[in-house]
Amino acid sequence: MLYLRFFVVATLCGVLLSDEQVQWNQFRDFMVKYQKSYRNDLREVTKRFEVFKVSLERQKQLNLLEGSAVFGVNKFSDLTTEEFQARYLSGLQPSTLSIPKAQKVNLSVDLPAKFDWREQDAVTGVKNQLKCGSCWAFSISEGLESCYAIHYNKLVSLSTQQFISCDRNAQSYGCQGGTLGGAVDWLIEGKIIVVPDANYPFTSGDDTRPDCKANLPQKGVRLLNHTVKDYLDNEKGMAYDLNLVSPLSVTVNANIWQDYRGGIVRYHCTNTSIDHAVQVVGYDMTNDPPYWIVRNTWGPDWGVKGYIYIAMDKNLCGLAQTVYAFTKAEGVNL
Missing domain, CATH: 3.90.70.10 (Cysteine proteinases)
Structure with a gap:
């Protein structure tokens, strides 16, 4: 929770690293698009954002390996592979x-x-x-x-x-x-x-x-x-x-x-x-x-x-x- 508060304040102040900023913007849009029920739960948002970042990296690697299929953010991107x-x-x-x-x-x-x-x-x-x-x-x-x-x-x-x-x-x-x-x-x-x-x-x-x-x-x-x-x-x-x-x-x-x-x-x-x-x-x-x-x-x-x-x-x-x-x-x- 404290991390998330720092994250939001840092975002407003423009001191975040650019990659992290982009990831947070993607996650924010993701929560709105898929109407995630935890949007107002700071603890769960923090947890799911960490999972989301792992998903982004996994998708990046799949796209490098696959060649013709496209992998990216969808409604399952806040789930770990085990949860999915x-x-x-x-x-x-x-x-x-x-x-x-x-x-x-x-x-x-x-x-x-x-x-x-x-x-x-x-x-x-x-x-x-x-x-x-x-x-x-x-x-x-x-x-x-x-x-x-x-x-x-x-x-x-x-x-x-x-x-x-x-x-x-x-x-x-x-x-x-x-x-x-x-x-x-x-x-x-x-x-x-x-x-x-x-x-x-x-x-x-x-x-x-x-x-x-x-x-x-x-x-x-x-x-x-x-x-x-x-x-x-x-x-x-x-x-x-x-x-x-x-x-x-x-x-x-x-x-x-x-x-x-x-x-x-x-x-x-x-x-x-x-x-x-x-x-x-x-x-x-x-x-x-x-x-x-x-x-x-x-x-x-x-x-x-x-x-x-x-x-x-x-x-x-x-x-x-x-x-x-x-x-x-x-x-x-x-």
Whole structure:
């Protein structure tokens, strides 16, 4: 607190070092832009400013190393890496599922050089999991939305809260995490009808898990069939399935995503320590390097309006290792 008071007085007197002055100005603008609740708490402001300076240095180093992606200040810049991982990368439980390797085949259909399911009205708007470790639920519900839209030309936002509150199998723990395989098993084995988001909106952003809502309407989408494959060293095959089947629900390592602002991630995104689940909605092979278009669940004010671009053919971030495609779904009373 005393440090902060000195800092403010020194700022007014113009005696700070220029770098420190610039950093403080950035942090002040950051707190206002993201409406940080601690703005009037001197102790917390002091603490978060120190974290912010560490983030600036980390972002500087990433930009020097990366080359094409852009890393910089965003809404997560006042979190330590440990805090960020605990809050946003704790939602994927380890999976024991054995993933079959996708066969390499001679492509009988010429792939378009670029493709984006958003342009086909098969992708809902970017969502935000907030403090709930529910990436697994968002990834699967989004895949089901897209599958239904592709087959029935009707895009319906489906309830993620239903997964969080009602999926109680051994691999699903609400905001404390789950697996893609566990969520799919729950859908298939229980013949679950996932209701529209309007009938069961997301309420677990505060990291709570309310009891499953009783008497849900018999209205929504039911998953009938899916595939799960490992496309390691076979990302052209992955693009083939994305183009001809549906957007893909995948697991990734998202550690360096904390600072992502835009551009194409090409390096330093490991394919081990998988900790997050997202949806791949398209690709662009006309670019150098070619890249995947990946939809995240940290809100539209992160990344490129909620998306991140990841270079193809390198299994960057482990994106090609566990890939779900939803091949058949049916609407119920929609």
